[in-house]
Amino acid sequence: MKHKSLVSINDYTKEEQLRILQLAEGFEKNPVQRIMEDYVVASLFFEPSTRTRLSFESAASRLGSKIVGFSEASNTSVKKGESLRDTILTVANYSDLIVMRNPIEGSARFAAEISPVPIINAGDGANQHPTQTLLDLYSIRKTQGTLDNLEVALVGDLKYGRTVHSLVIALCNFNTTFHLVSPVELKLPRSVKMHIKEKNLTYHQYTELEDVLPTSDVLYMTRIQKERFSDPLEYERIKNSYNLHADMIADTKDNFRVMHPLPRVNEIHTSVDKSPKAYYFEQALNGVYVRQALMAAILGIK
């Protein structure tokens, strides 16, 4: 996987994904290793994403790497009208690896095609965010002891939520049974369901959150985003569709865990936070180990 850009989760085979998870376990045991001291990582955030950026920069820093870059495009040459092509070709001169977040969809694929150094896609608009998927897989495997044959419920905005799309596609390699909970307007798109059907896996669709709680191993909650709605009234109507409270998860399975890519708004009540079944903050921490593993693998250090 040395020098192999990660743009879409499908760029890596199941075996390659598992190798990253395995490396990440090593970094979880021993997160501070000076193995990237001779490397420079460029962190190009054309739109702000504090969580993802800090996770990558923390991961790189703990491995001793230097980091160059910007956290928003407003005071860079991009503002002056520089093309993405020119920005990438220039920054590639200064770095060994580029981590990029860009609101333009397909920008990461384009960058990977023209860049002489590997690209890690840290989110390209509504398209892909593969490191989130890897950390989700890592979190599921860690809490369930396996990725195989699980009952996974995905809740909220299944139509536009890119983390949901990538996670569903990735889980199709592991014989997952999918429980899809969403308002009718925000159902999982056909293009994603196609992956489930291709593998002859089972999915069930629901509109009520309560219906999936007793059977699920993993409850993956997502935020319903205001910016997805052209009609503000429609958003107001839908936004409170799913709210998870502590009393709702009392009778779930012992191995049941609540995950969320964060940030959450009101879909998980803070009363859930104290439950041992709440896993979203640990999930975010796992992102650091997974990103360490990914960078080390792409640079050919591990």
Place this chain on the structure above:
Amino acid sequence: MNNKKVKELKVSAIENGTVIDHIPAQAMFQVIRILNLENFENMVMFATNLESKKYGTKGIIKVSNKYFAPEEMNKIALVAPHASIIEIRDFQVVKKTVVEIPDKINDIVKCFNPNCVTNHEEVRAHFTVTDKEEIRLKCHYCEKITGKSTMEFR
């Protein structure tokens, strides 16, 4: 007066070249654009809104002294899925084929997604055809599906 005769009068026979028949009338000018016939220097004849038993109306194009590679011709399948390609040599039909929708579409279609990198940078969209019946094209860059109703040609 019989229809066939009228057609023959409207578009006379060519000695050598290619006849593209059964083009949906409304797709005529798209076919011309896709095959870049606008910049073609030999004789090109075309007629549209001709009567067709099978399709109601149709268009036909005759291009002199030019034979197309199948890959080139298959590009028009997106707009003219039933077009037949007739190779003429010495006024005789030597070969007749039907276009097929290719697995990949390069250069000719725009990605419908306004937020796709191909609509922002100097890079052309290319697509994998994920559904040949309904015609669904998956963009190599933004991975969104451009369908029949959203398809625009460059």
